[in-house]
Amino acid sequence: MKRSLTLVALALTLLFPALWAADAWARAGGGSSSGSRGSRSYSAPARPSPGSMSPSRPATPPSSFQQPAPQRSGWMGGLMGGIGGLVLGGLLGSMLFGGGMGQGLGGGIGLMEIVILGALAYFAFSWFRRRQQPIPATPAGHGAPGGSEVSSWQPGSAAATTAAVEAPAGPSELDLGIAHIRQMDAGFDPRGFAEKASDIFFKLQAAWMARDMGSAREVVTPEMHATLQKDCDRLRQQRRVNHLENIAVRSVEATEAWQEAGQDFVTMRFLANLLDYTVDEATGQVVEGSRTEPVKFEEYWTFARPVGPNAWRLSAIQQA
Secondary structure (H helix, E strand, C coil), X not given: CHHHHHHHHHHHHHHHHHHHHHHHCCCCCCCCCEECCHHHCCCCCCCCCHHHHCCCCCCCCCCCCCCCCCCCCCHHHHHHHHHHHHHHHHHHHHHHHCCCCCCCXXXXXXXXXXXHHHHHHHHHHHHHHHHHCCCCCCCCCCCCHHHCCCCCCCCXXXXXXXXXXXXXXXXXXXXXXXXXXXXXXXXXXXXXXXHHHHHXXXXXXXXXXXXXXXXXXXHECHHHHHHHXXXXXXXXHHCEEEEXXXXXXXXXXXXXXXXXXXXXXXXXXXXXXXXXEEEECCCCCEEEECCCCCEEXXXXXXXXXXXXXXXXXXXXXXXX
C-alpha cells in the first residue's frame, strides 16, 4: 500500500511541470488566470447582461375601460324597415281585398294613412325607450351627454392597474460602477475604453510572440508584467515560439466597473478567434495547436488605475 502511494506521488510530481509548461504554449494569458482584481480576485467575472444590450420595451398598462358594446343601428334604420314592412303589408292587402293605394280619407283609412301613423308610432316608441336607458360611462376627458361627467372608476381597478405595470428597473451594478468612476473622470466612456482595451490586447500579443514583454511594460501592472515575462522566459528555455495569426476580435464589452482602495477597476470581455500554435525553434515542427484550425476563446481582462483620469493598465486575465 505504501509503495503504491509512493508511485502515485512520483507520477504527479512528474506530471505537474508538464501541465505548467502547456500553459506557456498558449497566447498571452491563455489557459490560465492570473493577476489581481482587488477584492474580486477570487470571484468569477460577471457576464454581460442581456438587458444592457437589448432593452426591453416598457409594459403597456391595460385599459381600465370595458370594450363598448356594438352600437345599435339608428332609429332611421328601424323606421325605414318598419315603413317597408307596412308598405309590403299594404300592397298585399290591396291585392287581397281590393282598393288602391290612393284610397282613404274619404273612404276609410287607406295605405298612406297607415304608413304615416305607423311611422309616428315607431318614432315615439323609439324616443321613449332611449330616454329610459341608463347613460353609459365615458372615458376620462370625454364628457357625458348634457355636459355632466360620469366616473368609470370601479373598486379595485386602480390596484389592478398598478400591479399590471412593472416598476422600472434600477441601475445595474455596472452602471453604478461607471457612475462612480465618472465622479473623478467625467470623460470616461465604456465604448471608447473598449477601443483602448483592444489596442492593449494586440500590443500584448505582439510582445508575447516576441517572447519579450518589455515593449508592453507601460500597459500592464508590475505584477502582470512579471508573470507574463516569466512565461516568455520559459518558452525561450524550451526553444519554442508561440505563433498567433489571423486574430479576429468579435466583441469587446465592459461587464464590471467598481472602485476600491483609491483604484478604478473595469473588466472587459473579449470574444475572439485565431490560429494559435507553438513550434520547435530548431525544427519548425508544430508541437502544440494547429496551423489551420482556428480556436475560439472568451477571456475577461481587468484594467486598473489610480482614481481619476490616469492611464489604465492590465491587472488580471481570467478565463471564461
